[in-house]
Amino acid sequence: MTGEWQPSACILCECNCGIVVQVEDRRLARIRGDKAHPASQGYTCNKALRLDHYQNSRARLTSPLRRRPDGSYEEIDWDTAIVEIAEGFKRIRDSYGGDKIFYYGGGGQGNHLGGAYSGAFLKALGSRYRSNALAQEKTGESWIDGQLYGGHTRGEFEHAEVAVFVGKNPWMSQSFPRARVVLNEIAKDPARSMIVIDPVVTDTAKMADFHLRVRPGTDAWCLAALAAVLVQENLCDEAFLAEHVRGADGVRRALRDVAVCECAAHCGVDEELLRTAARRIGTADSVAVFEDLGVQQAPNSTLCSYLNKLLWILTGNFAKRGGQHLHSSFAPLFGQFSGRTPVTGAPIISGLVPSNVVPEEILTDHPDRFRAMIVESSNPAHSLANSAACREAFASLELMVVIDVAMTETARLAHYVLPAASQFEKPEATFFNLEFPRNTFQLRRPLLTPLPGTLPEPEIWARLVRALGVVTEADLRPLHDAARRGRHAYTEAFLTAVSTNPTVAQLLPFVLYETLGPTLPDGLxxxxxLWGLAQKTALTYREAVRRAGHADGNALFDAILDNPSGVTFTVHDYADDFTLIGHPDHKIALEIPAMLQELAKLSSGPPRLTTEEFPIVLSVGERRAYTANDIFRDPSWRKRDAEGALRVSVEDAQALGLADGCRARISTAAGSAEATVEISETMLAGHAALPNGFGLDYIGDDGRTVVPGVAPNAQPHVAGHLGALVGLQVGAGTLEYLPQRLGDAIGPGAVEHLFDLARGAPVGVALQRAGDALPGGDVTALQSRTDGGGRPEFHRLVEVRQRGGRAAAAVALVPRGRPVRRRSRASVGCQRHLASSSIATATARQRCLICSQSAGASASGPWSSG
Incomplete structure (x- = not known):
């Protein structure tokens, strides 16, 4: 009701803090933290207060859309859309097999409930393969977790004596309840310590007792040194290792061979500081560790996941107050399906296809390629690496359907677009239930009725299943009747139906929606x-559910319905941690041979991410005060950093002649984009950063489409093993990153977001022209460009190299007044490729070594002279 404070939750990060909202004229007029929420307890960050920019975005969809042959869209009614989509997927299934239908998504940071219903439709079609953003971010850690103890762990930072953050800035990215309150408590307590591993002086690093400021991409050497000190200085908890761990001896042997001094030199951290931090970990009563995307999307990401877990396992910081814990889950975030993808043979980890091989699984004539795709509440054409390849792949599909609240970059490639009700117009929930010892769950009630023309995802999926005709009324009638008689009768009837009717057993979410759903309170x-999940939770964690006050699954489900601010669904004892270990002996399996092999390789030092000419590394995806993935499309929600500034160090700014607020052009082999420069003392020399969540188009107040900031995935950097070409242009000069192969040992779908970037004098560029053979060896040519007054503005030094029969050119732009460094090579170029100025001496060939035209001739083609 208008004017009343109604409970809900923030949808912008995995915390999903409880909020209360006053609604006026379909606007979320006032928002504040919900003190009744059992986890966040009234806490919220600044981002939650801006949620109306999501709810009332101009990008909202209000009708099903069908793509015309010319690429435009026409509105159609729901009945037509459902029938045509169901028939289309049946045709794909009958022609090629249901496993050629690929599913991506299932909900963002706040809407998982709709995705729970997708399974019935997919199973009815025989679809097997799926993926989502977790495959791009978290499968490396998930694989390590599975090997070590078979589940996910979370640190109890509220009570930890020492908190360790690896590639994580929780002051800005939150990720655990009451994050800033907890961080302040740690920082102000002289008996507690905070350790941050990050190349940037983040907000959290400023609070830390130990800031291990690693060089970008060298986290593995820092973590290896910390773990090695624990072993070499006898700081391990030997009693814990003997009783609760197997494989510790092999790990000890490997860590005794680690040269701490060399690791310190490689990562750029003072050796004594590393040793002191390790001793602090080794002597603390409790240690909690958090790794996040800063290291999970960097070189050696899977090895880093392993090494940071050694810190708390070797010191026995498990199953104790303030330590690391396995926890209950109301619903699994990862699946059990493994194997390999049908075309590329990429490993499927935690049930997810590596997201960055998706285009390769489509753009092929392989008979097992994906032919159709469903995308739900996700935007892979924007968020996956190499957006151009994604767009090409999605456009080639025989059928693509997108379910979303907005006309996203992905939706514009679909054959059909189905408009979903917003997260505040339907019952909604998330399954980021990651806390210990008290774990919580919240069912959010709708604050508003669905926008006309939209439907909640559960209803969309139910209509699609009905259209397939796989379930009859006779299948459902016993459950309809039982639901009207109450929970106990329904439970008995449901168990009977599942055990005797294979169709019901296969389509459980749909069956619950059709039979139990109509008996639930209005709008729910x-x-x-959730009834089925409550039953499973009560059986899996029987005693912990009872400690939380719920006698059984029905009681837990009723508590969820009756408490809109959320409920505590499990309360564990610390000793329960050992029962949650997934191995039969309930011991941690510490030795992972593949990881110890990778650890040994660290002795050769980190691969050089830069060269003398190109010494800046760019990190993409930094969390800031006003970034929120791509949930917000309306840029006006940001009170500052509206363009997503490129942060550069003071030293690099001075070397390049940059100033705060100047514009920089980001250039790649595929195109270019611009960014605003922010000079920051938080950045290391040779390191620059761009934020996440930018580059989304939006219709402004004047009706024109605007695209604030940079969409880094629009540049052709893809999964680490494929390398990258990305660049930055400053004024008259251009900086561009060289391709690197940064894949780690397991490489389960992680994108490596570190690339070479040139800086200084000269400011450099790297370009690659694939497929063109060079007629000769290395050459160098010098070119100048004049400013408006006819004076030289900059010189352009072009070096073309023969690399495996393919052309590669490095182009350095030297600002006026700085010396030009020439190589002793012959120089040649046509007017197009070395345009309009002083071309140095030509070779006897008198041919441009880029396009083979006569030197001085004009040329056409993809290589421009600008």
Missing amino acids: RGAAA
């Missing part, structure tokens, strides 16, 4: 799937 039909 979409919560029916």
Whole structure:
């Protein structure tokens, strides 16, 4: 009701802090933290207060859309859309097999409930393969977790004596309840310590007792040194290792061979500082560790996941107050399906296809390629690496359907677009339930009725299943009747139906929606799937559920329905941690041979990410005060950093002649984009950073489309093993990153977001022209460009190299007044490729070594002279 404070939750990060909202004229007029929420307890960050920019975005969809042959879209009614989509997927299934239908998504940071219903439709079609953003971010850690103890762990930072953050800035990215409150408590307590591993002086690093400021991409050497000190200085908890761990001896042997002094030199951290930090970990009563995307999307990401877990396992900081814990889950975030993808043979980890091989699984004539795709509440054409390849792949599909609240970059490639109700117009929930010892869950009630023309995802999926005709009324009638008689009768009827009717057993979310859903309180039909999850939770964590006050699954489900601010669904004892270990002996399996092999390789030092000419590394995806993935499309939600500034160090700014607020052009082999420069003392020399969540188009107040900031995935950097070409242009000069192969040992779908970037004098560029053979060896040519007054503005030094029969050119732009460094090579170029100025001496060939035209001739083609 208008004017009343109604409970809900923030949808912008995995915390999903409880909020209360006053609604006026379909606007989320006032928002504040919900003190009744059992986890966040009234806490919220600044981002939650801006949620109306999501709810009332101009990008909202209000009708199903069908793509015309010319690429435009026409509105169609729901009945037509459902029938045509169901028939289209049946045709794909019958022609090629249901496993050629690929599913991506399932919900963002705040909407997982709709995705729970997708499974019924996919199973009815025989679809097997799926992926989502977790495959791009978290599968490396998930694989390590599975090997070590078979589940996910979370640190109890509220009580930890020492908190360790690896590639994580929780002051800005939150990720655990009451993050800033907890960080302040640690920082102000002289008996507690905070250790931050990060190349940037982040907000959290400023609070830390130990800031291990690694060089970008060298986290593995820092972590290896810390773990090695624990072993070499006898700081391990030997009693814990003997009783609760197997494989510790092999790990000890490997760490005794680690040269701490060499690791310190490689990562750029003072050796004594590393040793002191390790001793602090080794002597603390409790240690909690958090790794995040800063290291999970960097070189050696999977090895880093392993090494940071050694810190708390070797010191026995498990199953104790303030330590690391396995925890209950209301619903699994990862699946059990493994194997390899049908075309590329990439490993499927935690049930997810590596997201960055998706284009390769489509753009092929392989008979097992994906032919159709469903995208739900996700935007892979924007968020996956190499957006151009994604767009090409998605456009080639025989059928693509997108379910979303907005006309996203991905939706514009679909054959059909189905408009979903917003997260505040339907019952909704998330399964980021990661806390210990008290774990919580919240079912959010709708604050508003669905926008006309939209439907909640559970209803969309139910209509699609009905259109397939796989379930009859006779299948559902016993459950309909039982639901009207109450929970106990329904439970008995449901168990009977599942055991005797294979169709019901296969389509459980749909069955619950159709039979139990109509009996739920008004507006909560979409919560029916939670009944099944409540039963499973009560059986899996029987005693912990009872400690939380719920006698059984039905009691837990009713508590969820009756408490809109959320409930505590499990309360564990610390000793329960050992029962949650997934191995039969309930011991941690510490030795992972593949990881110890990678650890040994660190002795050769880190691969050089830069060269003398190109010494700046760019990190992409930094969390800032006003970034929120791509949930917000309306840029006006940002009170500052509206363009997503490129942060550069003071030293690099001075060397390049940059000033705060100047514009920089980001250039690649595929195109270019611009960014505003922010000079920051938080950045190391040779390191620059761009934020996440930018580059989304939006219709402004004047009706024109605007695209604030940079969409880094629009540049052709892809999964680490494929390398990258990305660049930055400053004024008259251009900087561009060289391709690197940064894949780690396991490489389960992680994108490596570190690339070479040139700086200084000269400011450099790297370009690659694939497929063109060079007629000769290395050459160098010098070119100048004049400013408006006819004076030289900059010189352009072009070096063309023969590399495996393919042309590669490095182009350095030297600002006026700085010396030009020439190589002793012959120089040649046509007017197009070395345009309009002083071309140095030509070779006897008198041919441009880029396009083979006569030197001085004009040329056409993809290589421009600008």
